[in-house]
Amino acid sequence: MTHLTRCHLNPARARHLTDSPQRLHAAVAAGFPPPPSGQATGHRVLWRLDETVHQPTLLILSPTPPDLTHLVEQAGWPRLATPDTPGWDTLPYAPLLGDLRAGQRLRFRLTANPTRAVSRPGRRGIRTALTTTADQIQWLLDRAAPAGFTIPADERTMPISPYVTVSATRALRFPRTTDSGSRRDVHLRTATYDGLLDVTDPDALRRTLTDGIGHGKAYGCGLLTLAHLTR
Structure with missing residues (x-):
């Protein structure tokens, strides 16, 4: 199963990430649990930053849904997050692929x-x-x-x-x-x-x-x- 995740970032708080692909890569990787000891990761994760003047948006394609709580806390709108709207949306990719x-x-x-x-x-x-x-x-x-x-x-x-x-x-x-x-x-x-x-x-x-x-x-x-x- 493949999933597509969309996370809108707060431009006033996300610049330290959007200016550095290395830091943003680390933030994306932190959204997934580490593999069991001694095993290589089974993830092939792709991501892209779409930037407009007022709204940077992070897209992530991954085999399993990510948990982006840390990213919302660092570079999103954490006070607006709720259990139903945590600050990102994840949808299955199978319908588009099929x-x-x-x-x-x-x-x-x-x-x-x-x-x-x-x-x-x-x-x-x-x-x-x-x-x-x-x-x-x-x-x-x-x-x-x-x-x-x-x-x-x-x-x-x-x-x-x-x-x-x-x-x-x-x-x-x-x-x-x-x-x-x-x-x-x-x-x-x-x-x-x-x-x-x-x-x-x-x-x-x-x-x-x-x-x-x-x-x-x-x-x-x-x-x-x-x-x-x-x-």
Whole structure:
């Protein structure tokens, strides 16, 4: 069973989290119990921060429902929380996954870490961020077919282009403590895509929705969400 959770954050209290994917990753992880001793975690948790001027919203896709009491206390509206409205909503994802059909056209949003591997003679290749809008869109187009969808043409544009925009980008730099205890800076460039997609392979798209797309998943990248078209 997969669940989608939505938690609205208080912009006046959440900045210490929304400014740092590392701290927000830790806050998301704290919403789930640790695995039994000696066992690896069975969770594949994806998350994304959707930010507007007045309302940051955290989305979490997870195999089990999270408990975000700590997050509401740190960065939400704890005095407004009640047992019936704790400050977040969790819904089963199975209805959406089961409703996917080839030929459907849906809206989508994705925040991803578009990169390419640059080879170096005699050394390991280095992963480099794509910085232009054209390269970022091409990165997504290259991954669409294996992910179970295509992006239709937007015939309103001239020349005709894919029906997708890069609505936001962020260049992030934050410290990370490694397993050995050392610290190093992480550089992460993200792109948020909004557009339309056509379902071509429902099974592949279901895997994409639960597994994510690209790198940087621990830091809020890879979660693809869908919505039905409205008039």
